[in-house]
Amino acid sequence: xxxxxxxxxxxxxxxxxxxxxxxxxxxxxxxxxxxxxxxxxxxxxxxxxxxxxxxxxxxxxxxxxxxxxxxxxxxxxxxxxxxxxxxxxxxxxxxxxxxxxxxxxxxxxxxxxxxxxxxxxxxxxxxxxxxxxxxxxxxxxxxxxxxxxxxxxxxxxxxxxxxxxxxxxxxxxxxxxxxxxxxxxxxxxxxxxxxxxxxxxxxxxxxxxxxxxxxxxxxxxxxxxxxxxxxxxxxxxxxxxxxxxxxxxxxxxxxxxxxxxxxxxxxxxxxxxxxxxxxxxxxxxxxxxxxxxxxxxxxxxxxxxxxxxxxxxxxxxxxxx
Amino acid sequence: xxxxxxxxxxxxxxxxxxxxxxxxxxxxxxxxxxxxxxxxxxxxxxxxxxxxxxxxxxxxxxxxxxxxxxxxxxxxxxxxxxxxxxxxxxxxxxxxxxxxxxxxxxxxxxxxxxxxxxxxxxxxxxxxxxxxxxxxxxxxxxxxxxxxxxxxxxxxxxxxxxxxxxxxxxxxxxxxxxxxxxxxxxxxxxxxxxxxxxxxxxxxxxxxxxxxxxxxxxxxxxxxxxxxxxxxxxxxxxxxxxxxxxxxxxxxxxxxxxxxxxxxxxxxxxxxxxxxxxxxxxxxxxxxxxxxxxxxxxxxxxxxxxxxxxxxxxxxxxxxxxxxxxxxxxxxxxxxxxxxxxxxxxxxxxxxxxxxxxxxxxxxxxxxxxxxxxxxxxxxxxxxxxxxxxxxxxxxxxxxxxxxxxxxxxxxxxxxxxxxxxxxxxxxxxxxxxxxxxxxxxxxxxxxxxxxx
Numbered sequence: 163x164x165x166x167x168x169x170x171x172x173x174x175x176x177x178x179x180x181x182x183x184x185x186x187x188x189x190x191x192x193x194x195x196x197x198x199x200x201x202x203x204x205x206x207x208x209x210x211x212x213x214x215x216x217x218x219x220x221x222x223x224x225x226x227x228x229x230x231x232x233x234x235x236x237x238x239x240x241x242x243x244x245x246x247x248x249x250x251x252x253x254x255x256x257x258x259x260x261x262x263x264x265x266x267x268x269x270x271x272x273x274x275x276x277x278x279x280x281x282x283x284x285x286x287x288x289x290x291x292x293x294x295x296x297x298x299x300x301x302x303x304x305x306x307x308x309x310x311x312x313x314x315x316x317x318x319x320x321x322x323x324x325x326x327x328x329x330x331x332x333x334x335x336x337x338x339x340x341x342x343x344x345x346x347x348x349x350x351x352x353x354x355x356x357x358x359x360x361x362x363x364x365x366x367x368x369x370x371x372x373x374x375x376x377x378x379x380x381x382x383x384x385x386x387x388x389x390x391x392x393x394x395x396x397x398x399x400x401x402x403x404x405x406x407x408x409x410x411x412x413x414x415x416x417x418x419x420x421x422x423x424x425x426x427x428x429x430x431x432x433x434x435x436x437x438x439x440x441x442x443x444x445x446x447x448x449x450x451x452x453x454x455x456x457x458x459x460x461x462x463x464x465x466x467x468x469x470x471x472x473x474x475x476x477x478x479x480x481x482x483x
Numbered sequence: 484x485x486x487x488x489x490x491x492x493x494x495x496x497x498x499x500x501x502x503x504x505x506x507x508x509x510x511x512x513x514x515x516x517x518x519x520x521x522x523x524x525x526x527x528x529x530x531x532x533x534x535x536x537x538x539x540x541x542x543x544x545x546x547x548x549x550x551x552x553x554x555x556x557x558x559x560x561x562x563x564x565x566x567x568x569x570x571x572x573x574x575x576x577x578x579x580x581x582x583x584x585x586x587x588x589x590x591x592x593x594x595x596x597x598x599x600x601x602x603x604x605x606x607x608x609x610x611x612x613x614x615x616x617x618x619x620x621x622x623x624x625x626x627x628x629x630x631x632x633x634x635x636x637x638x639x640x641x642x643x644x645x646x647x648x649x650x651x652x653x654x655x656x657x658x659x660x661x662x663x664x665x666x667x668x669x670x671x672x673x674x675x676x677x678x679x680x681x682x683x684x685x686x687x688x689x690x691x692x693x694x695x696x697x698x699x700x701x702x703x704x705x706x707x708x709x710x711x712x713x714x715x716x717x718x719x720x721x722x723x724x725x726x727x728x729x730x731x732x733x734x735x736x737x738x739x740x741x742x743x744x745x746x747x748x749x750x751x752x753x754x755x756x757x758x759x760x761x762x763x764x765x766x767x768x769x770x771x772x773x774x775x776x777x778x779x780x781x782x783x784x785x786x787x788x789x790x791x792x793x794x795x796x797x798x799x800x801x802x803x804x805x806x807x808x809x810x811x812x813x814x815x816x817x818x819x820x821x822x823x824x825x826x827x828x829x830x831x832x833x834x835x836x837x838x839x840x841x842x843x844x845x846x847x848x849x850x851x852x853x854x855x856x857x858x859x860x861x862x863x864x865x866x867x868x869x870x871x872x873x874x875x876x877x878x879x880x881x882x883x884x885x886x887x888x889x890x891x892x893x894x895x896x897x898x899x900x901x902x903x904x905x906x907x908x909x910x911x912x913x914x915x916x917x918x919x920x921x922x923x924x925x926x927x928x929x930x931x932x933x934x935x936x
Contacts, residue, residue: 225581226603226823311754329745331909332751425898429905431921445894447599 236454272355295347333431514699544569585822598889617836630886643853646817777875781852
């Protein structure tokens with residue numbers, strides 16, 4: 163569901179009417195054989211499940227008995243389901259605040275890491291390290307940092323006279339906590355930004371400098387426009403990943419409340435779309451309903467991506483483009 | 484213009500894109516080290532070329548080697564190989580139940596899902612097998628047995644079982660001027676004691692709490708039973724959220740948050756350490772009284788993490804005006820079942836019957852410090868060495884012992900009640916409107932599930 167297709171890749175099927183030479187045929191077969199693993203994988207593990215889930219979304223299906231066709235009932239019920247809207251709100255919150263903050267933070271970090279200072283590579287490693295920590299491990303770690311009484315964060319805050327909030331158990335703070343947790347792991351985005359910052363042509367910077375532009379003007383008028391394609395890429399990847407936000411929330415609610423009904427704890431504030439989908443499918447065995455949820459999510463992501471791509475024409479700049 | 488630079492950047496972007504795509508692959512639930520075949524299996528695999536293999540999946544178990552060696556006894560006696568997989572995650576179980584090769588015997592931590600699985604035809608009804616006399620059903624304690632009954636048919640059998648009682652910290656009782664040998668006798672007295680056992684510092688921050696009703700998880704079922712009811716009608720066809728026992732239980736629970744500052748209680752309790760750690764709120768002396776299960780006095784819990792803890796265990800007290808509800812408790816725990824997809828059900832049943840024999844029940848439950856489901860097994864002196872454990876044994880056998888009622892929507896009802904309880908306790912909301920809304924939402928769901936047989 164996550165693939166973004168680029169523009170036409172220039173691949174054309176050979177013209178079948180003209181007779182192929184033996185060599186072309188052989189090459190074709192070799193080529194097919196080389197990608198056959200992918201083709202099999204794609205059909206068996208991506209296309210077939212997608213088509214099947216589309217079918218299930220119009221049925222009542224609980225795994226064992228044959229699916230029963232019920233038309234649009236799942237989709238209609240979904241729009242009357244308050245928890246669907248809660249989960250959509252929670253997820254949108256993460257997309258809007260989480261993704262934008264992570265872009266700002268990672269761009270800022272990349273700018274800092276791009277400074278020619280001693281120990282530059284060490285800093286780069288330090289900033290990248292958190293992103294290779296497995297999600298579950300880092301979430302559990304953060305549960306400790308965010309512990310309201312004995313956690314590192316609130317202990318530091320208490321030294322400056324602030325009584326920190328109950329990060330993970332207060333519904334107003336649980337999503338910001340997760341955003342904070344996410345910001346810790348933006349190493350991947352930083353690296354992508356860093357690569358594109360190094361690609362900003364020196365000539366342009368020099369020209370701007372000669373024209374008397376200060377640091378801020380150079381950043382605003384040269385650097386940011388020139389990295390805008392990368393911003394677009396990071397934005398789209400971030401939006402897609404955040405719409406599917408699951409593992410951290412799953413671990414968080416398990417940590418906050420040890421019972422199975424704790425999904426979304428505290429008070430459904432971390433009931434994200436994928437968490438709700440998981441609950442419907444794998445806790446309640448409502449595979450039909452869960453499939454409908456999955457297709458709505460797919461459409462939401464598709465529309466968001468298209469809107470971003472379309473709007474990007476106005477704010478991205480391609481060198482020589 | 485540095486083309487090389489751009490190419491490098493493109494490669495980096497491509498690689499990272501792949502990495503990102505991989506990382507947003509379908510959500511996988513808790514990836515803990517499940518499904519690892521215990522050692523000892525491999526070495527047994529070599530001899531006897533065509534030995535029949537029976538597969539047992541257990542959703543719990545922190546000692547897979549012990550479970551494997553237990554089942555090896557059956558294997559040796561019957562010339563088969565029993566493969567034990569423990570602990571298995573719930574997701575895997577669901578996938579296996581719907582697949583063609585389910586395990587021959589599945590052991591669950593509790594019966595909650597059995598009702599919905601029975602409705603979906605994922606589980607073998609056991610009534611026909613039970614008539615062959617391999618399992619003496621009269622030897623099984625009534626309360627745990629009844630948790631396996633769904634619409635008049637047995638779909639599982641209890642192996643071990645759990646029940647809950649009141650634990651109190653005798654040191655903290657002494658400090659508060661209470662008699663350390665005298666636990667509260669009524670639910671009202673429990674609330675009074677809790678007040679005396681709660682400490683607040685000069686800033687209004689709680690430093691010790693008397694009793695937290697949902698510590699370490701919800702015990703709404705026990706409190707509701709003490710109030711004289713349950714959230715289903717006895718036949719499991721009606722949802723009784725708005726009945727007096729449910730409302731009364733939630734209101735009784737609410738005082739432990741809302742008579743204090745609910746935010747402060749929540750903040751204090753959320754800072755407790757892990758359940759299985761010396762920082763567990765009760766072990767660390769931060770909670771004076773708790774409701775917990777029979778495993779606590781055992782070698783894997785208090786004896787392991789806080790052996791010096793000076794504490795007592797007693798049945799949870801009844802309300803003052805209903806002394807006849809003394810020793811009411813909710814029994815629920817490990818059950819075994821045969822998935823409907825098993826081809827050789829007779830062999831699976833033979834294995835399950837062996838599991839249910841008093842000697843095996845005794846051996847496993849002694850090792851695990853859980854209550855035995857078999858009356859004969861309960862006579863085993865090993866269960867009576869620990870006086871605190873005996874409290875639970877008596878509770879399970881008490882006529883007031885009850886089991887949860889199975890319906891096909893147990894999971895939905897559990898989630899709904901969990902959310903209502905959370906709102907009532909943590910935000911001091913009035914339970915009635917929430918229960919009313921929950922009932923209106925779930926009753927049609929139950930009707931539909933029951934009619935769709």
